[in-house]
Amino acid sequence: MQFGLEALVDLLKAAGEPTRLRLLVLLSAGDLTVTDLTEILGQSQPRISRHLKLLTEAGLVERYQEGAWAYFRLRQDAEAAALTQGLLTAVLRSDPVLMRDAERLASVKRARAEKAQAYFSRNAAEWDELRRLHVNDTEVEAALLALLGQDKVEALLDLGTGTGRILQLLAGHYRRAIGIDASRDMLSVARANMDKAGIVSASVRHGDILNLPLDSGEFDLVTIHQVLHFLEHPELALAEAARLLKAGGRLAIIDLAPHDLEYLRHEHAHVRLGFSRAIMGDWLTKLGLTVEKIVDLRPDGDGSKGLTVTIWLAGKAADAGEVSRVQTLFKTGS
Numbered sequence: 001m002q003f004g005l006e007a008l009v010d011l012l013k014a015a016g017e018p019t020r021l022r023l024l025v026l027l028s029a030g031d032l033t034v035t036d037l038t039e040i041l042g043q044s045q046p047r048i049s050r051h052l053k054l055l056t057e058a059g060l061v062e063r064y065q066e067g068a069w070a071y072f073r074l075r076q077d078a079e080a081a082a083l084t085q086g087l088l089t090a091v092l093r094s095d096p097v098l099m100r101d102a103e104r105l106a107s108v109k110r111a112r113a114e115k116a117q118a119y120f121s122r123n124a125a126e127w128d129e130l131r132r133l134h135v136n137d138t139e140v141e142a143a144l145l146a147l148l149g150q151d152k153v154e155a156l157l158d159l160g161t162g163t164g165r166i167l168q169l170l171a172g173h174y175r176r177a178i179g180i181d182a183s184r185d186m187l188s189v190a191r192a193n194m195d196k197a198g199i200v201s202a203s204v205r206h207g208d209i210l211n212l213p214l215d216s217g218e219f220d221l222v223t224i225h226q227v228l229h230f231l232e233h234p235e236l237a238l239a240e241a242a243r244l245l246k247a248g249g250r251l252a253i254i255d256l257a258p259h260d261l262e263y264l265r266h267e268h269a270h271v272r273l274g275f276s277r278a279i280m281g282d283w284l285t286k287l288g289l290t291v292e293k294i295v296d297l298r299p300d301g302d303g304s305k306g307l308t309v310t311i312w313l314a315g316k317a318a319d320a321g322e323v324s325r326v327q328t329l330f331k332t333g334s
Contacts, residue, residue, distance in 0.1 A: 003083075011080050014058035015087055019043065020051045022101055024074065027061060028088050029105060030195060031073040031203050040104040060084050064205055073203050076176035113192040134256070134307035135297040141169055143295050144254060147313050148173065153220035156202075157244055159209045159237065160227030164190030167202045174221070177202035180209055210236050217246045225254045229272040235283045242287040245316045251289060253280070257296060257308035280312055289314040 003011065015021055019041065026032060026040060034052065038045050052072055055061040059080045063072050075081050091098065153174050158166045161179030163186060170177070179202065181187050190204045207213070209227070222241045228234035241251050258274040265271070281291050293313045299306030 003079075008083075011058055011060070011083055014054055014060055015084070017051070018097075019047075020055055021087070021091070022098065023048075023051055023055060024060065024084060025088060025091055025093075025098055026101060026105055027072060027074045028200060030109075030200050031071045031191070032105075032108075033069050033071055035069075036108050037072075040101055040108060064203075071203070071205075074200075076201065109192075109195045112188065113195065135299045135309050140254060140297055140309050140311070143297055143311055144252060145169070147293055147295065147311060148221070148250075148252065155219045155221075157214070157219040157222045157241075159222065159224045159241060160230075161190055161204055162186050162225070164193045164202075164204060166223050166225050167204070168193060168197050168199060170221075170223075171197070171199050171202070175201060178214075179204040180207045180212065182206070182208060210240055212240060212244065214244055216243050219244050220246055220249045221252065222249070223252045223254070226256075228253065228255050229270050229274065232271055234272060234275070238283050239287055242289055242316065247316060248318045249316050250292075251284075251312075251314045251316070253312040253314075255310060257310045259307050261307070274307070275310070277310070280310075284312070284314045289316055 015024060022041060023037060026037065032040075034045055034048055037048050037052075041048065052061060052063070056063055056072075059075055061072050062075045063070055065071075074084060093099070093102070148170070152172075154176070156167075156170060156174040156177035158164075158177065158179040161167060161181045162183075164179055167177055167179050167190070179190060181190070181204065184206055187204050187206060194200075194202060194204070210231075210233075222245055224237065224241060228237060231237055238251075238253075245251060256274040258276050260273065262273070264273065277294060284291055291312060291314050293311075295311045297309045297311070299308065
């Protein structure tokens with residue numbers, strides 16, 4: 001990437017200040033709030049906010065809101081992203097100031113991990129019970145990787161990201177990724193997991209997967225893992241996923257096949273008792289998506305007492321003008 005003289009000078013001015021360069025180094029390790037950065041750098045919140053504003057205006061950093069919290073991260077898709085990476089490569093990480101920042105960052109991440117682990121411990125019993133009902137997660141993940149193949153994508157969107165497992169599993173398949181979830185507690189778990197795995201090319205955000213403030217046609221791959229059976233109108237989530245797919249992009253859905261375990265409605269908030277191939281195929285077809293592959297993964301032993309996991313892989317036509325119109329009609333019920 002090359003810049004005009006004035007544009008390059010402006011970018012270098014934005015980055016060329018000690019505190020702002022320290023901020024860029026810290027954000028290269030993952031998303032942080034103003035409170036996190038204030039604690040790490042030992043400077044006032046107004047001062048940190050001003051530096052972040054300048055970096056954001058220059059296109060080096062991006063801001064997103066999660067409830068009352070504002071998170072900041074390095075821009076991954078801006079023209080200046082390559083310049084930022086070049087500057088960070090030139091930074092001597094053994095510099096005493098940066099080493100002290102790194103130690104304080106590690107302390108912030110430890111606190112984040114402890115909070116996430118406490119939440120996970122409170123809910124682990126329920127999750128373990130549900131996992132025992134269906135095929136092993138390792139088998140499901142292996143099947144998903146086999147379906148997606150080795151091709152890498154520019155942008156991934158994981159709807160209902162939960163603990164961020166899909167973002168971790170596919171870390172080698174994307175250049176940048178976003179995970180969306182309605183639970184802030186689960187997002188804390190996801191952030192802690194990504195910190196532990198050293199994943200900085202993905203971020204997680206709070207949001208409603210039925211109405212996302214994201215541009216249409218922005219993602220090469222959208223994943224929806226064990227989410228649809230919790231929704232009253234799963235077809236609307238599919239329509240939103242289809243809207244966000246680029247022409248030629250793919251949608252991967254991992255969910256339950258039809259079953260009769262009625263108690264899951266009352267004890268675990270399942271709204272739908274699985275999805276048949278026919279109903280899922282009908283929804284995807286109406287959205288202008290083509291079902292490419294379907295894989296059923298059955299539990300060991302008596303299948304009638306367990307849950308079958310199904311993976312659907314669908315593609316969006318390369319010429320997606322008419323498809324976009326159909327998706328709008330589908331979401332509005334027209």
